[in-house]
Amino acid sequence: MIYWKTVDAGDFKTYSKKFLEYYINNRDKFKSYNTFWNQVRAENLQEVMDSIPDMKYAFQKFGTVKQIAILFLWEGEHGTLHTDHTTDLNVGVQARLQIPVLNTEGSRTSYFVLNERQYANHTVNDGGTKAWPEYYREMLKPVSEVELLEPAIIRTNTPHTVYCDTNKYPRVTMTVSFEDDLIKYLEEEKERIKLQNQSRKR
Numbered sequence: 001m002i003y004w005k006t007v008d009a010g011d012f013k014t015y016s017k018k019f020l021e022y023y024i025n026n027r028d029k030f031k032s033y034n035t036f037w038n039q040v041r042a043e044n045l046q047e048v049m050d051s052i053p054d055m056k057y058a059f060q061k062f063g064t065v066k067q068i069a070i071l072f073l074w075e076g077e078h079g080t081l082h083t084d085h086t087t088d089l090n091v092g093v094q095a096r097l098q099i100p101v102l103n104t105e106g107s108r109t110s111y112f113v114l115n116e117r118q119y120a121n122h123t124v125n126d127g128g129t130k131a132w133p134e135y136y137r138e139m140l141k142p143v144s145e146v147e148l149l150e151p152a153i154i155r156t157n158t159p160h161t162v163y164c165d166t167n168k169y170p171r172v173t174m175t176v177s178f179e180d181d182l183i184k185y186l187e188e189e190k191e192r193i194k195l196q197n198q199s200r201k202r
Helices: 012-025 042-051 053-062 116-120 183-201
Strands: 004-006 030-032 037-040 065-073 095-102 107-111 144-146 152-155 160-164 171-178
Touching (some): 012 042, 012 065, 042 065, 152 183
Antiparallel strands (some): 095 152, 107 144
């Protein structure tokens, strides 16, 4: 399985900072589920996109934006082992575009494969987020990891967590879903690697 893939998403170092500034100055345009997840309200999405034209242009190559959220990991916190929430516009979303904003260097998004018993041992909150016990983060070994230094398409429907090895906070990222699920990019990468391996065996 392919869990992530880096992609070109324009001048993300510039527009991600503009998006953070927009969030700070327009908190009423966002719906906050907790201290971590803060998504643009559906009725304000077009306004936000229009206010940051370079971001709007960069996202066009991936199709029509469904949802944008800004994510904060604060000092003293760490990411739970989880899958992203599945309510509202997130129903059925399998992969999202993840963009670094602040202090992502030295942090890892890590993926895990759980056996049937481990997988069943989760809780579900009112946003549809599945979360697994704290000790899984230290007990289990990741099957894949990415340090988010540039935009990447990441699986969000597979158990994953974030480790901040450098303890630089807040760790801030943007996450974007599209009408046409970005899982297709990961499936295409899987097929590309498969064909490449077959070619090497000839």
